[in-house]
Amino acid sequence: MADAELYKQKLNELLLTTAKQGASDLHLSVGRRPTLRIDGVLIGIQKEPILTPDDVEGLINTLLTENQKKVFFEERQLDFAFSFEDKARFRCNVYFQRGFMSAALRLIPAEVKTIEALNLPTILHDFARLSQGFVLVVGPAGHGKSTTLAAILDEINHQRTDHIITVEDPIEYLFVQDRCIISQREVKLDTPTFNSALRTVLRQDPDVIMVGEMRDAESIATAMTAAETGHLVFSTLHTNSASQTIDRIIDSFPPNQQSQVISQLAATLVGIVSQRLIPRIDGGRVPAYEVMLVNSAIRNLIRERKSYQIDLVIETSMQEGMSTLNRSLVDLVRKKQISLENAELYSLNPAELRILLERL
Secondary structure: OOHHHHHHHHHHHHHHHHHOOOOOEEEEEEOOOEEEEEEOOEOOOOOOOOHHHHHHHHHHHHHHHHHHHHHHHHOOOEEEEEOOOOEEEEEEEEEOOEEEEEEEEEEEEEOOOOOOOOOOOOOOOHHHHOOOOEEEEOOOOOOOHHHHHHHHHHEEEEEEEEEEEEEOOOOOOOOOOOEEEEEEEEEOOEOOOOOHHHHHHHHOOOOOOEEOOOOHHHHHHHHHHHHOOOOOEEEEEEEOOHHHHHHHHOOOOOHHHHHHHHHHHHHHHHEEEEEEEEEOOOEEEEEEEEEEEEEHHHHHHHHHHOHHHHHHHOOOHHOOOOHHHHHHHHHHHHHOOOOOHHHHHHHHOOHHHHHHHOOO
16 A cells, blocks of 8 residues: 555445444554454454554545644544445544554444334333433443434434434434434534533524533533423433442532532433443344433432432332343343343343342
8 A cells, every 4th residue: 555545445445344344343553454343342354464554544644634634643632523435424533552543433324223223122212202301321432322312313303393403522423304403513613612512502592402422510510401491401421320320420520519410410310321232142232221210219319319229219110111231131131132141241230130030
């Protein structure tokens, strides 16, 4: 690969391979072959040579505009979206490691799938019918939080006449407007920062607001205030469970502000979905999830800072549409969709999981 045109051709081949193989990610790193993540497992593309520093630099330069190159070399890392010939879209992060360029490219499906197509719980349809409140989708990176939010937003798009505003870094799913007006704002392209976009969002006549990720106390506070003033607000956090999410939100603020935050959170929070994508026995991945719906019992536990008791309320409120992660894992094992080993691996309480499985 000697010049820009050859690097462009090679990048196109790699992106096409990523899409055809059903991979979620493509990694470009010096000293390794281009590597795909398929069903959660990293697999080197054996027909490709090991990448040299010049190879990785050439491939990354093909991805970047001149302005993006400038920002990348100044900040040593960059998030952006890349569209590949109208065939696929990628969320990209380029960065330096040990002085060498590297890249991680996540494939964003062109089609926004429905809640049913994603095997998500039907209670999520209720979130799409809300007029106001605060809804969070949480879980580790790469476990489908953005995809779940996109499914809920697209249902609103097809069923309601609202103004949906998203603030993302970068924009992931591109929505086709149906009954709703959808304004998608990308950080750095359409607005300088998350917080500057959130500070002005209420002046843009929104009904529904989606914040790609709540990164600090200011963005959390603004999201809760928007929910408090009669809007429906969706966002994500990198937390493992509903109870941990509540603690993380409260602990993001200094002690002198926490009582106000607790009050706001108890008043605005409607539900939290925590999800994991588990490898299927027959290939692919399937979601396991915890669903917490805020009822009077949970509202009181938030106010009293007794989040450690929330798991028990979820366990005893399944008739309301709630679900613990272990119950979801047990259901997938019972249906022979996932292995017992993977259920234990992804469980936050494997001992309880084994007790539940023994009752089958």
